[in-house]
Amino acid sequence: xxxxxxxxxxxxxxxxxxxxxxxxxxxxxxxxxxxxxxxxxxxxxxxxxxxxxxxxxxxxxxxxxxxxxxxxxxxxxxxxxxxxxxxxxxxxxxxxxxxxxxxxxxxxxxxxxxxxxxxxxxxxxxxxxxxxxxxxxxxxxxxxxxxxxxxxxxxxxxxxxxxxxxxxxxxxxxxxxxxxxxxxxxxxxxxxxxxxxxxxxxxxxxxxxxxxxxxxxxxxxxxxxxxxxxxxxxxxxxxxxxxxxxxxxxxxxxxxxxxxxxxxxxxxxxxxxxxxxxxxxxxxxxxxxxxxxxxxxxxxxxxxxxx
Amino acid sequence: xxxxxxxxxxxxxxxxxxxxxxxxxxxxxxxxxxxxxxxxxxxxxxxxxxxxxxxxxxxx
Numbered sequence: 001x002x003x004x005x006x007x008x009x010x011x012x013x014x015x016x017x018x019x020x021x022x023x024x025x026x027x028x029x030x031x032x033x034x035x036x037x038x039x040x041x042x043x044x045x046x047x048x049x050x051x052x053x054x055x056x057x058x059x060x061x062x063x064x065x066x067x068x069x070x071x072x073x074x075x076x077x078x079x080x081x082x083x084x085x086x087x088x089x090x091x092x093x094x095x096x097x098x099x100x101x102x103x104x105x106x107x108x109x110x111x112x113x114x115x116x117x118x119x120x121x122x123x124x125x126x127x128x129x130x131x132x133x134x135x136x137x138x139x140x141x142x143x144x145x146x147x148x149x150x151x152x153x154x155x156x157x158x159x160x161x162x163x164x165x166x167x168x169x170x171x172x173x174x175x176x177x178x179x180x181x182x183x184x185x186x187x188x189x190x191x192x193x194x195x196x197x198x199x200x201x202x203x204x205x206x207x208x209x210x211x212x213x214x215x216x217x218x219x220x221x222x223x224x225x226x227x228x229x230x231x232x233x234x235x236x237x238x239x240x241x242x243x244x245x246x247x248x249x250x251x252x253x254x255x256x257x258x259x260x261x262x263x264x265x266x267x268x269x270x271x272x273x274x275x276x277x278x279x280x281x282x283x284x285x286x287x288x289x290x291x292x293x294x295x296x297x298x299x300x301x302x303x304x305x306x307x
Numbered sequence: 308x309x310x311x312x313x314x315x316x317x318x319x320x321x322x323x324x325x326x327x328x329x330x331x332x333x334x335x336x337x338x339x340x341x342x343x344x345x346x347x348x349x350x351x352x353x354x355x356x357x358x359x360x361x362x363x364x365x366x367x
Contacts, residue, residue: 176356189354189362190344243353243367 008060014132018144019052019125051118055125087111100231105221120151161277163213169205180259206258214256219285223249233275235265311365319360
């Protein structure tokens with residue numbers, strides 16, 4: 001039916017527009033959420049455009065009906081997995097020359113997020129195209145707005161500020177061991193370094209609000225991510241020949257609280273607290289041992305049953 | 308997590324150290340501090356104090 005073609009064209013166009021718009025808006029937030037991330041605006045906008053085209057084309061394919069055409073979405077999923085690999089490779093190769101390491105967990109988190117963004121874009125353009133097909137332009141605008149809202153909800157993950165309290169902490173030396181509120185951080189041998197650290201260093205104490213949060217910040221990758229974010233936001237005085245100034249996060253084995261120490265370029269404790277709070281909770285670090293308790297109780301009861 | 312390697316030892320007391328790592332003897336604390344600092348800068352490594360007159364230079 002050639003008469004219907006322009007209709008389909010406008011349907012696809014609305015879908016593509018909504019999807020690409022969603023990706024551009026998300027990019028702005030991505031870079032705020034992951035500071036110090038190498039920018040690839042054009043690459044991601046282009047990939048977002050392709051993702052939204054795929055999502056939008058699915059609607060005419062269903063209505064035509066040409067169900068075989070929908071199977072190309074499988075191909076798309078394969079394609080977007082490649083994005084994750086691309087991100088991972090880029091960041092891993094940068095990691096070698098990074099003074100303050102991101103950590104593998106953080107890299108994996110970023111790679112996964114950037115893959116997931118494209119699925120959200122695909123969903124947005126599909127929903128918009130569907131609404132355009134059924135209800136015309138007004139419905140498409142409404143659907144696009146709602147879909148972008150939903151995407152926002154899914155993309156804004158938890159941050160450390162949601163699960164932990166971050167308070168200013170005191171730096172001191174016990175002999176040659178640097179401590180943050182009594183938590184041993186590292187042994188600093190040189191007296192001149194110790195003086196410099198006491199003079200210019202900053203520290204915060206990260207207090208988990210519950211057992212789940214404690215398990216999350218127990219993760220080494222999560223702690224590296226916090227130190228990295230702090231170093232990006234605050235700057236660091238560390239250099240190749242100054243390993244003493246590496247920002248470090250160590251935990252109190254008894255309470256699970258984490259002490260973070262950094263030698264920032266600008267000594268501003270409020271900004272440091274904000275930076276630590278801003279760190280995203282990594283998917284690989286997030287664990288919920290408290291939710292396992294009820295199952296655990298059932299098993300314990302079973303084990304202890306007499307006979 | 309990578310583990311550290313001891314690259315050198317700077318000591319005030321020659322009798323308390325031995326082994327395969329390069330050992331540097333210092334006459335006094337000032338010299339020890341300076342030698343350790345120079346070694347750390349040369350090797351891009353970190354100085355740790357063992358608290359008994361021995362400094363170790365470690366690459367992390």
